[in-house]
Amino acid sequence: PPNGAFRGFGAPQTIFAVERHMDRLAEAIGMEPIELRKKNLLGVGSTMPTGQVLTGSVGVEECVRWALEDSDYEAKRRTLGLANKPVGGRKVRGIGASVFLHGAGFTGSGEDRLKGAVELDLLKDGHVRVRSSSTDIGQGTETVFxxxxxxxxxxxFENVSFAIPSTAHVPDSGPTVASRTVMIVGSIVGHAAKELGERVCKEQEAGGGSFAEASNRLIEREGPVVAHRRYGHPAGVKFDDATYTGTAYPAYAWACDVAEVEVDLDTFEVDLLGFWSAVDVGRAIHPVLCRGQLDGGALQSIGWALCEEVQWKDGRIVNPRMTTYIVPTALDAPPFHTHLVEEAYEHGPGGAKGIGELPMDGGAPALAAAIEHATGIVFDRIPMTPERL
Incomplete structure (x- = not known):
């Protein structure tokens, strides 16, 4: 069968189960689902299941506050839903929310084993070239690096170039996966760049001239001027693979998603009217690209929740092409309302955290909660197609 790393590989499935379970717990004790979540939010000082104590960059409370306020969630929970359906109406609206996290970088000791590396070259006239195997596949790595x-x-910025990531001339930075490119590899890009800048500044102090002139003298005297950096976890980040205890991730990104839907009670088609997402990204180095990652990931999660399904028959996939395995396009995208919360991670470049996988995690449970609010139908599996409804 086809296989590969679906965005988040494992976390979207787990978060869906956790969030659906939270909704069932809230129902059992007669509490509004979001209130149960608010009473149990993690914060600085909280302990994770692996024994990791969160020491900073936990912006989940701000994410929940913003998403609920901007979507008018509490008022809509009171005025929408099956209980408030107009008499004779054949369409009903509902709203639902999810609260979730995703670790940045490889789990546990993965980054210690990888020891990702980058090299930065000082070029003529004070230009700098970044050499890394991290690959820009549309997420903006080249620009952000x-x-x-x-x-x-x-x-x-215009004096910095990005080398094509061919293994013929770039070091092994590790794979372009695991929400690690900016936070992990970007951090050593920053350290290497600082090293180059300091070497040129020392040359300026010794011989005068501009940054460009000092760079040219260094290159003429020493030949290739290269800063090489290899990633190592910050002090105190340790994980025991045998007992699965310790710091599972150096940092976590946090988010709250809210989805508002309208369900046709004749056809059971689901129309997504709005999608609100507040995300603690640490620091958005390039806010437009950051939002692009978040909105794109959210749209992928919407497709996963509502229409994407691999169909099997007699051991063969019967919908192996894009005409039969339906993914949402820009025409299917709802209005996205995305807010960036910046609770800086002290060891990320400028405070940035990894957010590539996070937006995949919250869409499906938020949609399931919204559909439940609208119809009373409880889903614990996806996709939530009209046929299943």
Whole structure:
């Protein structure tokens, strides 16, 4: 069968189960689902299941506050839903929420084993080239790495280039997965850039001239000027693979999603009217690209929740092409209302955390809660197709 790393690989499934279970717990004790979540939010000082104590960059409370306020969640929970359906109406609206997290970087000791590396070259006239195997597949790695390097070296953005990540001439930075590119690899890009900038500044102090002139002298005297950096976890980040205890991730991204739906009670088609997402990203190095990641991931989660399903018959996939395995397009996208919460992670570049996988985790449970509010139908599996409804 086809296989590969579906965005989040494992976390979306787990978060869906956890969030649906939270809804059942709230129902059992007669509490509004979001209130149960608010009473149990993690914060600085909280202990995770692996024994990890959260020491900072936990912006989940702000995420919940913003998402609920911007979506008018509490008022809509009172005025929408099956109980408030107009007499004779054949469409009913509902709203639901999810609260979730995703660890940045490889779990446990994964980054210690990888020891991802980057190299930055000082070029003529004070230009800098970033060499990394991290690959830009549309998420903006090239732009963000250039931003990080420019800030670290103290040079203009346009003076930084990004080498094509061919294994012929870039070091092994580790794979472009696991919400690790900016937080893990970007952090060593920043350190390497700072090292280059400091070397040029020392040359300026010794021989005068501009940054560009000092760079040219260094290259003429020493030949290739290269800063090599390899990732290592910050002090205190330790994980025991045998007992599965310790710091599972150096940092977590946090979010709250809210979905508002309208369900046709004749066809059971689901129309997603709005999608609100508040996300603690640590720091958004490039806010437009950051929102693009979040909105794209949310749309993927919406497709996973409502229409995407691999169909099997007699051991064969019967919908192996894009005409039969339906994914949402831009025409299917709801109005996205995305808010960036910035609770900086002290060891990320500028405070940034990894957010590539996070938006995949919350859409399905938020949609399931909204459909339940609208119809009273409880779903514990996806996709929530009209046929299943």
């Amino acid at each position: 250039r931003q990080i390097a420019a800030e670290g070296a103290g040079v203009p």
